[in-house]
Amino acid sequence: MKKINCAVIGMGVGARHADFYKNYKYTNLIKIFEKDKKKWARIKKIYPSVQIAKNENEIFKDPNIKLVSIASYDNYHYPQILKSIKFKKNIFVEKPICLYLSQLKEIKKRIEKNNTNFSCNFILREYLQFKKIKKILKKQLGKIFFIEGDYNYGRLEKIEKGWRGKIPYYSVTHGGAIHMIDLILWFLNELPHEVTSEGNRLIVKNKKFKTNDFTVSLLKFKSGKIVKISSNFGCTIPHHHSLKVFGSKGSIFHDLRGGILARSRNKAKKLTKFNHLTNNEKKANVLKNFVMDILKKRKKAINENCKSIFNSMLVSLAIEKSIKQRKKIRINYKTLNLNE
Numbered sequence: 001m002k003k004i005n006c007a008v009i010g011m012g013v014g015a016r017h018a019d020f021y022k023n024y025k026y027t028n029l030i031k032i033f034e035k036d037k038k039k040w041a042r043i044k045k046i047y048p049s050v051q052i053a054k055n056e057n058e059i060f061k062d063p064n065i066k067l068v069s070i071a072s073y074d075n076y077h078y079p080q081i082l083k084s085i086k087f088k089k090n091i092f093v094e095k096p097i098c099l100y101l102s103q104l105k106e107i108k109k110r111i112e113k114n115n116t117n118f119s120c121n122f123i124l125r126e127y128l129q130f131k132k133i134k135k136i137l138k139k140q141l142g143k144i145f146f147i148e149g150d151y152n153y154g155r156l157e158k159i160e161k162g163w164r165g166k167i168p169y170y171s172v173t174h175g176g177a178i179h180m181i182d183l184i185l186w187f188l189n190e191l192p193h194e195v196t197s198e199g200n201r202l203i204v205k206n207k208k209f210k211t212n213d214f215t216v217s218l219l220k221f222k223s224g225k226i227v228k229i230s231s232n233f234g235c236t237i238p239h240h241h242s243l244k245v246f247g248s249k250g251s252i253f254h255d256l257r258g259g260i261l262a263r264s265r266n267k268a269k270k271l272t273k274f275n276h277l278t279n280n281e282k283k284a285n286v287l288k289n290f291v292m293d294i295l296k297k298r299k300k301a302i303n304e305n306c307k308s309i310f311n312s313m314l315v316s317l318a319i320e321k322s323i324k325q326r327k328k329i330r331i332n333y334k335t336l337n338l339n340e
């Protein structure tokens, strides 16, 4: 099979993309653009045969590069996606793909018009523990009626001191909860039609950080299911994603201590414990799947995944709108409209 030439923009988590492109048998890492010049010497040392671009256009305008990874700060994703589409690149972008509804609409329009291959690093779908939970949920829990998903950030210093507290607009929902939204929609294969949310900002001290550091939402589904999602950036606990799933035949609790499955209301019955750890190699599977889909021209799989990315982003935008307007928001996935 032919190899695909790749480039990476932004070398924080983008370094994981770069390592994958460097090591995978069907990808070549050709160029990197990192805007912080202080990082260039180190990048050169780790990737000696890779060219360091002086600006992002050296990547977009290079016809040799077919796949671009966008791992810059959240506010750059939208303009970099548009440029990538313009220059006919395949696109792998870190979440969130954008920050505003108008941007989501424009991205969708242009992707459809240009038939662009597009994916986003919703990494939790590849965690072994969550794959296991999806399996149990489908086969052993009966009728699901309630799920809670909490994104517990545990990295307060990144807002107090890092770029998240400096860019013009940062949303903890788009930056954190979106992982739980994507995961739970993937579990259920069903979309919420209504969202009611609240938020507060009681923990972050950085005065430049103007938005909420905590958001919580109730998502309602036509089937009657309810999902609660929170994005908790002020919590005093190590970073982790916690889940509770309730079905007619059983319940799952998962947090940083691992998972338990209960299949009885009887206290005397033993709980089943499970804890599947995921290594870094597996965490690159979202990217690996995208590369293989491109090379094998699996357009249907790419389009379905792309649709699910838009859906998760739209739910995240609905949450922010609900907080801002203090109203219940109805979601129209076809037109990408959010109405009171």
Ligand SMILES: NC(=O)c1ccc[n+]([C@@H]2O[C@H](COP(=O)([O-])OP(=O)(O)OC[C@H]3O[C@@H](n4cnc5c(N)ncnc54)[C@H](O)[C@@H]3O)[C@@H](O)[C@H]2O)c1
Binding pocket: 009, 010, 011, 012, 013, 014, 033, 034, 035, 036, 039, 056, 071, 072, 073, 074, 076, 094, 095, 096, 121, 122, 123, 163, 175
């Ligand atoms: N999928 C995930 O699980 C996951 C995990 C972490 C971060 N992210 C996302 O990745 C993005 C980057 O976050 P991070 O944690 O790597 O931050 P980071 O600060 O660790 O690294 C970002 C790097 O990108 C560079 N950069 C920023 N904007 C740039 C631009 N326009 N052009 C070139 N270089 C640029 C910065 O100089 C920095 O070196 C964010 O959008 C974040 O939400 C996703």
